[in-house]
Amino acid sequence: AQKVTQAQTEISVVEKEDVTLDCVYETRDTTYYLFWYKQPPSGELVFLIRRNSFDEQNEISGRYSWNFQKSTSSFNFTITASQVVDSAVYFCALSGTSHMDTGRRALTFGSGTRLQVQP
Amino acid sequence: EPEVTQTPSHQVTQMGQEVILRCVPISNHLYFYWYRQILGQKVEFLVSFYNNEISEKSEIFDDQFSVERPDGSNFTLKIRSTKLEDSAMYFCASSPGTEVYGYTFGSGTRLTVV
Numbered sequence: 001a002q003k004v005t006q007a008q009t010e011i012s013v014v015e016k017e018d019v020t021l022d023c024v025y026e027t028r029d030t031t032y033y034l035f036w037y038k039q040p041p042s043g044e045l046v047f048l049i050r051r052n053s054f055d056e057q058n059e060i061s062g063r064y065s066w067n068f069q070k071s072t073s074s075f076n077f078t079i080t081a082s083q084v085v086d087s088a089v090y091f092c093a094l095s096g097t098s099h100m101d102t103g104r105r106a107l108t109f110g111s112g113t114r115l116q117v118q119p
Numbered sequence: 120e121p122e123v124t125q126t127p128s129h130q131v132t133q134m135g136q137e138v139i140l141r142c143v144p145i146s147n148h149l150y151f152y153w154y155r156q157i158l159g160q161k162v163e164f165l166v167s168f169y170n171n172e173i174s175e176k177s178e179i180f181d182d183q184f185s186v187e188r189p190d191g192s193n194f195t196l197k198i199r200s201t202k203l204e205d206s207a208m209y210f211c212a213s214s215p216g217t218e219v220y221g222y223t224f225g226s227g228t229r230l231t232v233v
Binding site for chain 2: 037043112
């Protein structure tokens with residue numbers, strides 16, 4: 001069974017602070033994908049990043065960066081110089097590919113971290 | 120950029136009524152999904168659909184639910200005899216093929232059962 005844990009329920013920071021959102025996952029699949037999604041107050045799910053299990057390079061995209069550590073089964077997300085517009089719920093998700101023929105690509109989501117950025 | 124389109128954005132229905140939530144996946148995608156998010160909770164997988172049949176479903180997806188791809192473009196979720204606890208945001212998603220990339224979500228339908 002797959003599991004994604006986001007232990008931080010809610011984080012509040014002041015604008016321009018850096019913030020890291022933690023994600024720890026469990027899977028028995030040898031090949032898997034990790035995702036981060038942003039859910040603003042309007043409710044839609046905004047794709048941020050996808051990472052496959054063979055690529056442990058950290059990634060940076062503007063103020064966003066991701067740290068994938070396979071040894072600790074973690075895929076943490078850092079926002080540098082946070083802004084009020086970053087306020088949202090952030091979800092980490094996992095998909096395995098061990099059942100490709102059956103099309104099992106369902107995403108398992110964590111419970112989300114609500115980030116509030118105060119001006 | 121191609122989008123997954125969901126209609127309606129918000130639907131209110133009386134308990135016991137049937138509802139159909141509609142989705143138009145991205146045209147060249149092969150895998151289709153429904154997810155549910157009860158207010159304030161995490162997003163939960165309901166069902167995946169491939170090659171005109173259900174490929175996987177969760178324990179949530181019981182006999183009350185059904186999915187259909189009636190005309191090659193639409194992908195629908197039917198909920199028979201709705202219950203108060205079916206009130207949630209329902210997300211449709213699609214992905215292109217054998218690799219798990221390009222997994223695109225629609226903007227969701229908020230279902231309120233009264």
